[in-house]
Amino acid sequence: xxxxxxxxxxxxxxxxxxxxxxxxxxxxxxxxxxxxxxxxxxxxxxxxxxxxxxxxxxxxxxxxxxxxxxxxxxxxxxxxxxxxxxxxxxxxxxxxxxxxxxxxxxxxxxxxxxxxxxxxxxxxxxxxxxxxxxxxxxxxxxxxxxxxxxx
Numbered sequence: 001x002x003x004x005x006x007x008x009x010x011x012x013x014x015x016x017x018x019x020x021x022x023x024x025x026x027x028x029x030x031x032x033x034x035x036x037x038x039x040x041x042x043x044x045x046x047x048x049x050x051x052x053x054x055x056x057x058x059x060x061x062x063x064x065x066x067x068x069x070x071x072x073x074x075x076x077x078x079x080x081x082x083x084x085x086x087x088x089x090x091x092x093x094x095x096x097x098x099x100x101x102x103x104x105x106x107x108x109x110x111x112x113x114x115x116x117x118x119x120x121x122x123x124x125x126x127x128x129x130x131x132x133x134x135x136x137x138x139x140x141x142x143x144x145x146x147x148x149x150x151x
Contacts, residue, residue, distance in 0.1 A: 053124035
C-alpha cells in the first residue's frame with residue numbers, strides 16, 4: 001500500500017520524499033497502473049539535483065522497480081553519467097537500454113513539481129527498458145518477481 005493510500009497527507013508525503021532524498025540522495029516514486037493502456041511505472045527522484053536526468057521504468061511492481069533503478073542511481077551518485085544508448089553492461093545481466101523520454105511532464109509529475117525551475121523546461125528523464133516482460137525483468141535482476149508489499 002502506498003503512503004498516501006495509508007492515510008498520509010500530501011504535505012506529509014512530500015516531507016517524507018524530501019527526507020529520503022536528503023538522506024540517500026535519491027528515492028523512487030511508484031505509480032499504480034490501471035491496465036494495459038496505462039501500466040504502472042516508477043521513477044527516481046533526486047538525481048536532477050546532481051545534474052542528471054531522472055530514470056523511469058514501466059510495468060513492474062514497486063520493489064522490482066526499485067531494484068531495477070537502484071544500480072543506475074548509485075552509479076550517478078558515484079559520478080557516472082548516462083544518456084540514451086549508454087553502456088549498462090556493468091550494471092545488469094541482459095541487454096537493457098536507455099531511451100530519452102521526450103516529455104517528462106506526463107509521467108514524472110512529482111519530479112517536475114519538486115525540481116523544475118519556474119518557467120524552465122521539464123525535468124530530463126531516461127527510460128530504462130528491457131526487451132522483455134515484467135516476469136523476465138525480475139529474472140534479469142535476479143530477484144523474485146513477486147512484491148508482497150504491492151498486493
